[in-house]
Amino acid sequence: xxxxxxxxxxxxxxxxxxxxxxxxxxxxxxxxxxxxxxxxxxxxxxxxxxxxxxxxxxxxxxxxxxxxxxxxxxxxxxxxxxxxxxxxxxxxxxxxxxxxxxxxxxxxxxxxxxxxxxxxxxxxxxxxxxxxxxxxxxxxxxxxxxxxxxxxxxxxxxxxxxxxxxxxxxxx
Ligand code: OFO
Numbered sequence: 129x130x131x132x133x134x135x136x137x138x139x140x141x142x143x144x145x146x147x148x149x150x151x152x153x154x155x156x157x158x159x160x161x162x163x164x165x166x167x168x169x170x171x172x173x174x175x176x177x178x179x180x181x182x183x184x185x186x187x188x189x190x191x192x193x194x195x196x197x198x199x200x201x202x203x204x205x206x207x208x209x210x211x212x213x214x215x216x217x218x219x220x221x222x223x224x225x226x227x228x229x230x231x232x233x234x235x236x237x238x239x240x241x242x243x244x245x246x247x248x249x250x251x252x253x254x255x256x257x258x259x260x261x262x263x264x265x266x267x268x269x270x271x272x273x274x275x276x277x278x279x280x281x282x283x284x285x286x287x288x289x290x291x292x293x294x295x296x297x298x299x300x
Contacts, residue, residue, distance in 0.1 A: 135194035145182035166287030219262035
């Protein structure tokens with residue numbers, strides 16, 4: 129049985145995951161408006177993935193007999209609208225999310241909640257990938273310098289990203 133404190137912290141994270149989705153939708157809109165269809169595709173898929181992260185937390189709370197509560201979602205603020213600025217904010221945001229997942233993990237250990245610790249391991253691994261992806265794209269942007277051709281190639285590459293929902297948990 130999950131503690132009230134941990135259930136509340138996970139509930140807050142549902143809100144943050146939905147905020148992440150909202151943030152990436154805002155970025156997708158910016159990229160689309162600038163004609164970077166591939167970048168827009170990448171952000172759009174990122175937005176969809178964030179919803180699956182929220183959904184996974186939601187289902188976990190339900191499975192633990194806790195009641196998920198949907199709070200208001202903040203309006204996303206973009207720090208810049210150029211493609212490079214969007215990916216810089218992406219990396220910064222994912223580092224923030226990693227710190228939140230780490231705090232949740234710390235809480236499960238303090239409470240001796242091993243079931244939740246195992247559940248959270250998926251997010252720990254996911255955050256490694258999230259940061260790695262954003263870092264990799266930023267490295268490519270830096271390598272292109274001011275080259276329009278380089279950005280065109282990157283945009284084409286990001287157009288290939290496809291949405292892959294996380295694997296469903298094993299049946300009871
Ligand atoms: Fe949910 O991982 Fe990104 O924010």
